[in-house]
Amino acid sequence: MENGVVHDKIIIGGGAAGLMAAFSACSIRLDAGESPDVVLLERGEVPGKKLTATGNGKCNFTNKEQSAECYRGSDSDKAYRIINLFDSRKTIDLFKSIGILHRERNGYCYPYGEQAKTLRNALWTKVISLGAVIEPLKKVTGIEKLNGIFRISCEDGSVYQSKKVVISAGGAAAPVFGTDGSIFGLLENMGFNIVKPLPALCGLTSDFKYLKRIEGVRIKCNCTLYSKESSKPLYSEQGEIVFNKNGLSGIPVMNLSRFAIQELSWGNRPRLELDFFPDISKKDLKNYLFSLLNSTVVNVGDVLCSLINDKLLRVMFSQIDLKFDQSSVTYDVKTLGSELEKLVSLMKGMELNITGDTGFENAQATQGGVILKEINENTMESYKYPGMYLAGEVLDVDGMCGGYNLQWAWTTGYIAGRS
Ligand SMILES: Cc1cc2nc3c(=O)[nH]c(=O)nc-3n(C[C@H](O)[C@H](O)[C@H](O)COP(=O)(O)OP(=O)(O)OC[C@H]3O[C@@H](n4cnc5c(N)ncnc54)[C@H](O)[C@@H]3O)c2cc1C
Structure with missing residues:
Protein backbone atom coordinates (compact mmCIF):
# COMPACT_ATOMS: atom_id res chain seq x y z
CA MET A 1 0.00 0.00 0.00
CA GLU A 2 1.34 3.45 -0.87
CA ASN A 3 0.91 4.86 2.69
CA GLY A 4 -2.82 5.29 2.22
CA VAL A 5 -2.42 7.66 -0.76
CA VAL A 6 -5.62 7.97 -2.79
CA HIS A 7 -4.94 9.06 -6.37
CA ASP A 8 -7.36 10.91 -8.58
CA LYS A 9 -7.15 8.45 -11.43
CA ILE A 10 -5.44 5.14 -12.00
CA ILE A 11 -5.21 3.73 -15.50
CA ILE A 12 -4.76 -0.02 -15.85
CA GLY A 13 -2.88 -0.94 -19.04
CA GLY A 14 -0.55 1.32 -20.98
CA GLY A 15 -1.45 0.48 -24.56
CA ALA A 16 -3.07 2.79 -27.10
CA ALA A 17 -6.22 3.42 -25.02
CA GLY A 18 -4.36 3.74 -21.72
CA LEU A 19 -1.79 6.22 -23.02
CA MET A 20 -4.57 8.27 -24.63
CA ALA A 21 -6.57 8.16 -21.38
CA ALA A 22 -3.51 9.40 -19.47
CA PHE A 23 -3.07 12.19 -22.02
CA SER A 24 -6.64 13.42 -21.79
CA ALA A 25 -6.88 12.95 -17.99
CA CYS A 26 -3.77 15.09 -17.46
CA SER A 27 -4.80 17.66 -20.08
CA ILE A 28 -8.21 18.29 -18.54
CA ARG A 29 -6.71 18.80 -15.08
CA LEU A 30 -4.08 21.19 -16.43
CA ASP A 31 -6.74 23.09 -18.42
CA ALA A 32 -8.63 23.54 -15.14
CA GLY A 33 -5.49 24.91 -13.49
CA GLU A 34 -5.02 21.82 -11.32
CA SER A 35 -2.04 19.49 -11.16
CA PRO A 36 -2.75 16.01 -12.48
CA ASP A 37 -2.62 13.01 -10.18
CA VAL A 38 -2.73 10.25 -12.76
CA VAL A 39 -0.93 6.92 -12.39
CA LEU A 40 -0.70 4.40 -15.22
CA LEU A 41 -0.02 0.78 -14.24
CA GLU A 42 1.48 -1.27 -17.08
CA ARG A 43 2.45 -4.91 -16.70
CA GLY A 44 5.23 -4.69 -19.29
CA GLU A 45 8.60 -2.96 -19.03
CA VAL A 46 7.45 -0.08 -21.21
CA PRO A 47 4.06 1.19 -22.35
CA GLY A 48 2.77 0.83 -25.89
CA LYS A 49 4.82 -2.21 -26.91
CA LYS A 50 2.01 -3.45 -29.17
CA LEU A 51 1.69 -0.02 -30.75
CA THR A 52 5.23 -0.27 -32.10
CA ALA A 53 4.28 -3.44 -33.99
CA THR A 54 1.10 -2.11 -35.56
CA GLY A 55 0.65 -1.72 -39.29
CA ASN A 56 3.76 -3.84 -39.96
CA GLY A 57 5.77 -1.36 -37.92
CA LYS A 58 4.24 1.62 -39.73
CA CYS A 59 1.15 2.10 -37.50
CA ASN A 60 -2.04 2.55 -39.43
CA PHE A 61 -3.41 4.71 -36.64
CA THR A 62 -6.75 5.72 -38.15
CA ASN A 63 -8.78 5.89 -41.34
CA LYS A 64 -10.59 8.81 -42.93
CA GLU A 65 -13.33 6.49 -44.23
CA GLN A 66 -15.61 5.68 -41.31
CA SER A 67 -18.94 3.90 -40.95
CA ALA A 68 -20.75 1.74 -38.38
CA GLU A 69 -19.84 -1.39 -40.41
CA CYS A 70 -16.17 -0.82 -39.58
CA TYR A 71 -16.89 -1.52 -35.90
CA ARG A 72 -18.15 -5.04 -35.21
CA GLY A 73 -19.65 -6.45 -32.01
CA SER A 74 -23.05 -6.82 -30.40
CA ASP A 75 -23.80 -3.07 -30.76
CA SER A 76 -22.07 -1.51 -33.79
CA ASP A 77 -24.41 1.49 -33.75
CA LYS A 78 -23.49 2.43 -30.21
CA ALA A 79 -19.81 1.88 -31.04
CA TYR A 80 -20.10 4.24 -33.99
CA ARG A 81 -21.92 6.88 -31.95
CA ILE A 82 -18.99 6.74 -29.51
CA ILE A 83 -16.46 7.02 -32.38
CA ASN A 84 -18.18 10.19 -33.53
CA LEU A 85 -17.55 11.85 -30.16
CA PHE A 86 -13.82 11.86 -30.95
CA ASP A 87 -13.45 10.97 -34.60
CA SER A 88 -10.55 10.39 -36.97
CA ARG A 89 -10.24 14.10 -37.78
CA LYS A 90 -9.90 14.99 -34.09
CA THR A 91 -7.42 12.14 -33.66
CA ILE A 92 -5.30 13.38 -36.56
CA ASP A 93 -5.36 16.93 -35.10
CA LEU A 94 -4.39 15.67 -31.67
CA PHE A 95 -1.40 13.74 -33.02
CA LYS A 96 -0.39 16.75 -35.09
CA SER A 97 -0.41 18.84 -31.90
CA ILE A 98 2.16 16.50 -30.33
CA GLY A 99 4.41 16.40 -33.38
CA ILE A 100 3.02 13.53 -35.44
CA LEU A 101 2.05 14.61 -38.93
CA HIS A 102 0.17 12.03 -40.91
CA ARG A 103 0.53 10.49 -44.35
CA GLU A 104 -2.58 9.09 -46.06
CA ARG A 105 -3.12 6.31 -48.60
CA ASN A 106 -6.74 5.66 -49.68
CA GLY A 107 -7.98 6.92 -46.33
CA TYR A 108 -5.48 4.85 -44.30
CA CYS A 109 -3.40 7.17 -42.07
CA TYR A 110 0.15 6.59 -40.85
CA PRO A 111 2.73 8.77 -39.10
CA TYR A 112 4.49 10.72 -41.86
CA GLY A 113 7.79 8.90 -41.32
CA GLU A 114 5.90 5.57 -41.33
CA GLN A 115 7.51 4.37 -38.12
CA ALA A 116 5.11 3.20 -35.43
CA LYS A 117 7.63 3.80 -32.64
CA THR A 118 7.59 7.56 -33.33
CA LEU A 119 3.89 7.76 -32.54
CA ARG A 120 4.28 5.62 -29.41
CA ASN A 121 7.27 7.67 -28.26
CA ALA A 122 5.52 11.01 -28.88
CA LEU A 123 2.50 9.93 -26.84
CA TRP A 124 4.61 8.39 -24.07
CA THR A 125 6.86 11.43 -23.60
CA LYS A 126 3.91 13.81 -23.85
CA VAL A 127 2.03 11.93 -21.14
CA ILE A 128 5.06 12.11 -18.83
CA SER A 129 5.59 15.80 -19.59
CA LEU A 130 1.96 16.46 -18.63
CA GLY A 131 2.63 14.94 -15.21
CA ALA A 132 1.37 11.35 -15.42
CA VAL A 133 3.33 8.72 -13.51
CA ILE A 134 3.94 5.52 -15.44
CA GLU A 135 4.58 2.48 -13.27
CA PRO A 136 6.02 -0.41 -15.33
CA LEU A 137 5.99 -4.09 -14.33
CA LYS A 138 2.70 -3.68 -12.48
CA LYS A 139 0.34 -6.47 -13.41
CA VAL A 140 -3.04 -5.76 -11.86
CA THR A 141 -4.59 -8.87 -10.35
CA GLY A 142 -7.42 -7.46 -8.27
CA ILE A 143 -9.81 -4.50 -8.24
CA GLU A 144 -12.36 -3.79 -5.53
CA LYS A 145 -14.40 -0.79 -4.52
CA LEU A 146 -14.63 -0.04 -0.80
CA ASN A 147 -16.34 3.05 0.58
CA GLY A 148 -16.21 4.77 -2.80
CA ILE A 149 -12.47 4.16 -3.25
CA PHE A 150 -10.95 1.68 -5.72
CA ARG A 151 -8.31 -0.66 -4.30
CA ILE A 152 -6.07 -2.04 -7.01
CA SER A 153 -3.75 -4.94 -6.19
CA CYS A 154 -0.79 -5.98 -8.31
CA GLU A 155 0.95 -9.31 -8.75
CA ASP A 156 4.05 -8.02 -6.91
CA GLY A 157 2.00 -7.34 -3.77
CA SER A 158 1.72 -3.57 -4.21
CA VAL A 159 -1.66 -1.92 -3.72
CA TYR A 160 -2.87 1.39 -5.14
CA GLN A 161 -5.95 3.41 -4.28
CA SER A 162 -7.84 5.89 -6.42
CA LYS A 163 -11.10 7.76 -6.75
CA LYS A 164 -11.43 6.81 -10.39
CA VAL A 165 -10.05 3.98 -12.48
CA VAL A 166 -9.76 3.37 -16.22
CA ILE A 167 -9.60 -0.25 -17.41
CA SER A 168 -7.59 -0.25 -20.64
CA ALA A 169 -5.83 -3.60 -20.37
CA GLY A 170 -6.68 -4.69 -23.92
CA GLY A 171 -8.07 -8.05 -24.99
CA ALA A 172 -6.60 -11.50 -25.55
CA ALA A 173 -5.02 -11.05 -28.99
CA ALA A 174 -1.24 -11.13 -29.43
CA PRO A 175 -0.39 -12.18 -25.83
CA VAL A 176 3.28 -11.58 -26.57
CA PHE A 177 2.48 -7.88 -26.02
CA GLY A 178 1.06 -8.43 -22.52
CA THR A 179 -2.55 -9.02 -23.50
CA ASP A 180 -3.29 -12.56 -22.40
CA GLY A 181 -6.98 -11.98 -21.69
CA SER A 182 -6.62 -12.43 -17.92
CA ILE A 183 -8.37 -9.08 -17.45
CA PHE A 184 -11.63 -10.68 -18.62
CA GLY A 185 -11.61 -13.16 -15.70
CA LEU A 186 -11.06 -10.31 -13.30
CA LEU A 187 -13.93 -8.27 -14.77
CA GLU A 188 -16.22 -11.29 -14.91
CA ASN A 189 -15.65 -11.85 -11.18
CA MET A 190 -16.73 -8.24 -10.65
CA GLY A 191 -20.03 -9.06 -12.35
CA PHE A 192 -19.48 -7.55 -15.82
CA ASN A 193 -21.34 -9.11 -18.74
CA ILE A 194 -18.77 -10.38 -21.17
CA VAL A 195 -19.24 -11.80 -24.65
CA LYS A 196 -16.85 -14.75 -24.90
CA PRO A 197 -13.55 -13.42 -26.26
CA LEU A 198 -12.48 -15.02 -29.55
CA PRO A 199 -9.80 -14.11 -32.08
CA ALA A 200 -10.50 -11.58 -34.85
CA LEU A 201 -8.38 -10.31 -37.74
CA CYS A 202 -6.45 -13.54 -38.18
CA GLY A 359 -5.41 -18.45 -32.70
CA PHE A 360 -5.00 -15.46 -30.41
CA GLU A 361 -1.21 -15.74 -30.89
CA ASN A 362 -1.61 -14.64 -34.50
CA ALA A 363 -4.68 -12.44 -34.20
CA GLN A 364 -4.56 -8.66 -34.38
CA ALA A 365 -7.75 -8.13 -32.40
CA THR A 366 -10.24 -9.72 -30.00
CA GLN A 367 -13.94 -10.08 -30.72
CA GLY A 368 -16.10 -10.13 -27.61
CA GLY A 369 -15.40 -8.48 -24.28
CA VAL A 370 -17.42 -6.28 -21.94
CA ILE A 371 -20.74 -5.49 -23.61
CA LEU A 372 -21.44 -1.85 -24.41
CA LYS A 373 -24.69 -1.97 -22.40
CA GLU A 374 -22.45 -1.84 -19.33
CA ILE A 375 -21.18 1.65 -20.12
CA ASN A 376 -22.49 5.17 -20.55
CA GLU A 377 -21.63 6.06 -24.14
CA ASN A 378 -20.85 9.71 -23.37
CA THR A 379 -18.33 8.99 -20.64
CA MET A 380 -17.33 5.30 -20.93
CA GLU A 381 -18.30 5.01 -17.25
CA SER A 382 -19.54 1.70 -15.92
CA TYR A 383 -23.15 1.73 -14.70
CA LYS A 384 -22.27 -0.96 -12.17
CA TYR A 385 -19.21 0.77 -10.76
CA PRO A 386 -19.50 4.57 -10.94
CA GLY A 387 -15.99 6.02 -11.17
CA MET A 388 -14.78 3.09 -13.26
CA TYR A 389 -14.29 3.63 -17.01
CA LEU A 390 -13.57 1.11 -19.75
CA ALA A 391 -11.65 1.79 -22.95
CA GLY A 392 -10.19 -0.05 -25.93
CA GLU A 393 -10.14 -3.70 -26.86
CA VAL A 394 -11.45 -4.85 -23.46
CA LEU A 395 -14.88 -3.81 -24.76
CA ASP A 396 -17.04 -5.85 -27.13
CA VAL A 397 -15.94 -4.01 -30.31
CA ASP A 398 -13.52 -5.21 -32.97
CA GLY A 399 -12.64 -3.08 -35.95
CA MET A 400 -11.91 -4.04 -39.52
CA CYS A 401 -8.35 -3.84 -40.88
CA GLY A 402 -7.46 -0.26 -41.74
CA GLY A 403 -6.84 1.65 -38.50
CA TYR A 404 -10.24 1.05 -36.91
CA ASN A 405 -9.03 -0.83 -33.84
CA LEU A 406 -6.63 1.93 -32.96
CA GLN A 407 -9.31 4.54 -33.62
CA TRP A 408 -11.55 2.70 -31.15
CA ALA A 409 -8.72 2.74 -28.60
CA TRP A 410 -7.99 6.48 -29.16
CA THR A 411 -11.65 7.50 -28.98
CA THR A 412 -12.58 5.48 -25.92
CA GLY A 413 -9.29 6.25 -24.16
CA TYR A 414 -9.74 9.95 -24.81
CA ILE A 415 -13.32 9.98 -23.45
CA ALA A 416 -12.51 7.76 -20.45
CA GLY A 417 -9.54 9.95 -19.52
CA ARG A 418 -11.51 13.19 -19.61
CA SER A 419 -14.58 11.90 -17.82
C1 LIG B 1 0.63 -7.18 -34.91
C2 LIG B 1 -0.53 -6.23 -34.76
C3 LIG B 1 -0.71 -5.22 -35.68
C4 LIG B 1 -1.79 -4.33 -35.55
N1 LIG B 1 -1.91 -3.30 -36.44
C5 LIG B 1 -2.91 -2.42 -36.31
C6 LIG B 1 -3.01 -1.29 -37.17
O1 LIG B 1 -2.14 -1.02 -38.01
N2 LIG B 1 -4.09 -0.47 -37.01
C7 LIG B 1 -5.04 -0.69 -36.05
O2 LIG B 1 -6.00 0.10 -35.96
N3 LIG B 1 -4.95 -1.72 -35.19
C8 LIG B 1 -3.90 -2.58 -35.28
N4 LIG B 1 -3.79 -3.61 -34.39
C9 LIG B 1 -4.78 -3.71 -33.28
C10 LIG B 1 -4.46 -2.67 -32.19
O3 LIG B 1 -3.08 -2.68 -31.92
C11 LIG B 1 -5.23 -2.95 -30.89
O4 LIG B 1 -6.60 -3.10 -31.16
C12 LIG B 1 -5.04 -1.81 -29.91
O5 LIG B 1 -3.68 -1.71 -29.55
C13 LIG B 1 -5.88 -2.02 -28.66
O6 LIG B 1 -5.57 -0.99 -27.77
P1 LIG B 1 -5.77 -1.20 -26.20
O7 LIG B 1 -5.12 -0.04 -25.55
O8 LIG B 1 -7.17 -1.51 -25.91
O9 LIG B 1 -4.95 -2.51 -25.86
P2 LIG B 1 -3.40 -2.78 -26.03
O10 LIG B 1 -2.78 -1.84 -26.97
O11 LIG B 1 -3.31 -4.23 -26.28
O12 LIG B 1 -2.80 -2.44 -24.60
C14 LIG B 1 -3.17 -3.09 -23.42
C15 LIG B 1 -2.04 -2.91 -22.43
O13 LIG B 1 -2.46 -3.36 -21.14
C16 LIG B 1 -1.42 -4.08 -20.53
N5 LIG B 1 -2.04 -5.01 -19.58
C17 LIG B 1 -2.77 -6.11 -19.87
N6 LIG B 1 -3.20 -6.68 -18.74
C18 LIG B 1 -2.74 -5.92 -17.72
C19 LIG B 1 -2.85 -6.01 -16.32
N7 LIG B 1 -3.54 -6.99 -15.75
N8 LIG B 1 -2.24 -5.07 -15.56
C20 LIG B 1 -1.53 -4.06 -16.14
N9 LIG B 1 -1.39 -3.94 -17.47
C21 LIG B 1 -1.99 -4.85 -18.24
C22 LIG B 1 -0.70 -4.76 -21.68
O14 LIG B 1 0.63 -5.07 -21.34
C23 LIG B 1 -0.80 -3.69 -22.78
O15 LIG B 1 0.31 -2.83 -22.77
C24 LIG B 1 -2.72 -4.49 -34.47
C25 LIG B 1 -2.52 -5.53 -33.55
C26 LIG B 1 -1.44 -6.38 -33.67
C27 LIG B 1 -1.25 -7.47 -32.66
Missing part, protein backbone atom coordinates in the same frame (compact mmCIF):
# COMPACT_ATOMS: atom_id res chain seq x y z
CA GLY A 203 -5.82 -16.28 -40.72
CA LEU A 204 -8.12 -19.28 -41.15
CA THR A 205 -7.42 -22.97 -41.54
CA SER A 206 -9.03 -25.29 -44.03
CA ASP A 207 -9.14 -28.99 -44.87
CA PHE A 208 -8.85 -28.22 -48.61
CA LYS A 209 -6.75 -31.16 -49.77
CA TYR A 210 -4.69 -29.26 -52.34
CA LEU A 211 -3.32 -26.57 -50.00
CA LYS A 212 0.28 -27.82 -50.09
CA ARG A 213 0.29 -27.44 -53.88
CA ILE A 214 -0.77 -23.80 -53.75
CA GLU A 215 1.16 -22.77 -50.64
CA GLY A 216 2.53 -19.26 -51.15
CA VAL A 217 0.18 -18.32 -54.01
CA ARG A 218 -1.09 -14.74 -53.70
CA ILE A 219 -4.10 -13.92 -55.78
CA LYS A 220 -6.79 -11.27 -56.05
CA CYS A 221 -10.33 -12.58 -55.74
CA ASN A 222 -13.68 -12.03 -54.15
CA CYS A 223 -14.12 -14.02 -50.93
CA THR A 224 -17.61 -14.83 -49.74
CA LEU A 225 -18.24 -16.54 -46.44
CA TYR A 226 -21.25 -18.78 -45.95
CA SER A 227 -22.49 -20.71 -43.00
CA LYS A 228 -22.26 -24.25 -44.41
CA GLU A 229 -25.93 -24.81 -43.75
CA SER A 230 -27.06 -21.66 -45.57
CA SER A 231 -26.79 -20.16 -49.05
CA LYS A 232 -27.05 -16.63 -47.65
CA PRO A 233 -23.64 -14.93 -47.60
CA LEU A 234 -22.40 -13.83 -44.18
CA TYR A 235 -19.73 -11.50 -45.53
CA SER A 236 -18.03 -10.74 -48.82
CA GLU A 237 -14.89 -8.77 -49.67
CA GLN A 238 -12.58 -8.38 -52.63
CA GLY A 239 -8.81 -8.26 -52.25
CA GLU A 240 -5.61 -10.26 -52.23
CA ILE A 241 -5.47 -13.55 -50.37
CA VAL A 242 -2.50 -15.82 -49.68
CA PHE A 243 -2.68 -19.59 -49.44
CA ASN A 244 -0.49 -21.40 -46.94
CA LYS A 245 -0.08 -25.06 -46.08
CA ASN A 246 -2.86 -24.97 -43.47
CA GLY A 247 -5.28 -22.44 -44.86
CA LEU A 248 -5.34 -18.88 -46.05
CA SER A 249 -4.78 -15.29 -44.98
CA GLY A 250 -4.75 -11.79 -46.48
CA ILE A 251 -6.85 -8.70 -45.76
CA PRO A 252 -10.25 -10.08 -46.93
CA VAL A 253 -9.69 -13.27 -44.94
CA MET A 254 -8.72 -11.28 -41.83
CA ASN A 255 -11.79 -9.10 -42.19
CA LEU A 256 -14.16 -12.05 -42.48
CA SER A 257 -12.32 -14.23 -39.93
CA ARG A 258 -14.42 -12.97 -36.99
CA PHE A 259 -17.61 -14.20 -38.65
CA ALA A 260 -16.11 -17.59 -39.54
CA ILE A 261 -14.76 -18.02 -36.00
CA GLN A 262 -18.13 -17.09 -34.56
CA GLU A 263 -19.81 -19.69 -36.79
CA LEU A 264 -17.31 -22.34 -35.67
CA SER A 265 -17.92 -21.44 -32.02
CA TRP A 266 -21.64 -22.09 -32.59
CA GLY A 267 -20.86 -25.51 -34.02
CA ASN A 268 -21.57 -24.47 -37.62
CA ARG A 269 -19.33 -25.32 -40.54
CA PRO A 270 -18.48 -22.18 -42.50
CA ARG A 271 -17.23 -22.31 -46.07
CA LEU A 272 -15.51 -19.82 -48.31
CA GLU A 273 -16.31 -19.30 -51.95
CA LEU A 274 -13.51 -17.72 -53.98
CA ASP A 275 -14.34 -15.93 -57.22
CA PHE A 276 -11.10 -15.35 -59.14
CA PHE A 277 -12.89 -13.35 -61.86
CA PRO A 278 -15.18 -11.04 -59.89
CA ASP A 279 -15.44 -8.49 -62.70
CA ILE A 280 -16.35 -11.01 -65.43
CA SER A 281 -19.70 -12.79 -65.39
CA LYS A 282 -19.74 -16.58 -65.48
CA LYS A 283 -21.44 -16.42 -68.88
CA ASP A 284 -18.83 -14.08 -70.37
CA LEU A 285 -15.97 -16.13 -69.00
CA LYS A 286 -17.49 -19.32 -70.38
CA ASN A 287 -18.09 -17.72 -73.79
CA TYR A 288 -14.54 -16.43 -73.91
CA LEU A 289 -13.05 -19.81 -73.07
CA PHE A 290 -15.35 -21.57 -75.55
CA SER A 291 -14.26 -19.15 -78.25
CA LEU A 292 -10.76 -20.49 -77.75
CA LEU A 293 -12.01 -23.83 -79.04
CA ASN A 294 -12.49 -22.35 -82.46
CA SER A 295 -9.54 -20.04 -82.43
CA THR A 296 -6.04 -20.49 -83.71
CA VAL A 297 -4.70 -20.74 -80.16
CA VAL A 298 -2.97 -24.07 -79.86
CA ASN A 299 -2.05 -24.25 -76.22
CA VAL A 300 -5.03 -23.32 -74.12
CA GLY A 301 -2.93 -23.91 -71.01
CA ASP A 302 -0.81 -20.89 -71.94
CA VAL A 303 -3.91 -18.77 -72.35
CA LEU A 304 -5.40 -19.99 -69.08
CA CYS A 305 -2.15 -19.32 -67.26
CA SER A 306 -2.25 -15.76 -68.49
CA LEU A 307 -5.59 -15.46 -66.71
CA ILE A 308 -4.90 -17.26 -63.45
CA ASN A 309 -1.96 -18.54 -61.40
CA ASP A 310 -0.70 -21.79 -62.91
CA LYS A 311 -0.45 -23.69 -59.60
CA LEU A 312 -4.06 -22.86 -58.87
CA LEU A 313 -5.06 -23.82 -62.40
CA ARG A 314 -3.40 -27.21 -61.99
CA VAL A 315 -5.35 -27.73 -58.77
CA MET A 316 -8.57 -26.89 -60.61
CA PHE A 317 -7.66 -29.42 -63.29
CA SER A 318 -7.08 -32.03 -60.57
CA GLN A 319 -10.45 -31.20 -59.05
CA ILE A 320 -12.19 -32.01 -62.32
CA ASP A 321 -9.90 -34.96 -63.09
CA LEU A 322 -8.24 -33.39 -66.08
CA LYS A 323 -4.61 -34.16 -66.81
CA PHE A 324 -2.33 -31.18 -67.03
CA ASP A 325 1.00 -31.12 -68.80
CA GLN A 326 3.32 -30.13 -65.93
CA SER A 327 6.33 -29.28 -68.07
CA SER A 328 4.85 -27.07 -70.74
CA VAL A 329 1.74 -25.96 -68.87
CA THR A 330 -0.25 -26.59 -72.02
CA TYR A 331 -3.40 -28.44 -72.75
CA ASP A 332 -5.17 -29.07 -75.97
CA VAL A 333 -8.32 -27.02 -75.77
CA LYS A 334 -10.26 -29.54 -77.85
CA THR A 335 -9.81 -32.25 -75.22
CA LEU A 336 -10.98 -29.80 -72.57
CA GLY A 337 -14.38 -29.87 -74.24
CA SER A 338 -17.25 -30.51 -71.86
CA GLU A 339 -15.03 -29.99 -68.80
CA LEU A 340 -14.86 -26.28 -69.57
CA GLU A 341 -18.14 -25.70 -67.82
CA LYS A 342 -16.77 -27.27 -64.61
CA LEU A 343 -13.55 -25.27 -64.91
CA VAL A 344 -15.48 -22.02 -65.20
CA SER A 345 -17.50 -22.96 -62.12
CA LEU A 346 -14.29 -23.42 -60.13
CA MET A 347 -12.80 -20.19 -61.46
CA LYS A 348 -15.90 -18.33 -60.38
CA GLY A 349 -16.51 -20.18 -57.14
CA MET A 350 -13.85 -22.44 -55.67
CA GLU A 351 -15.06 -23.74 -52.32
CA LEU A 352 -13.05 -24.32 -49.17
CA ASN A 353 -14.36 -25.52 -45.81
CA ILE A 354 -13.14 -23.44 -42.90
CA THR A 355 -12.06 -25.66 -40.03
CA GLY A 356 -10.38 -23.26 -37.59
CA ASP A 357 -8.28 -20.16 -37.06
CA THR A 358 -4.66 -19.31 -36.34
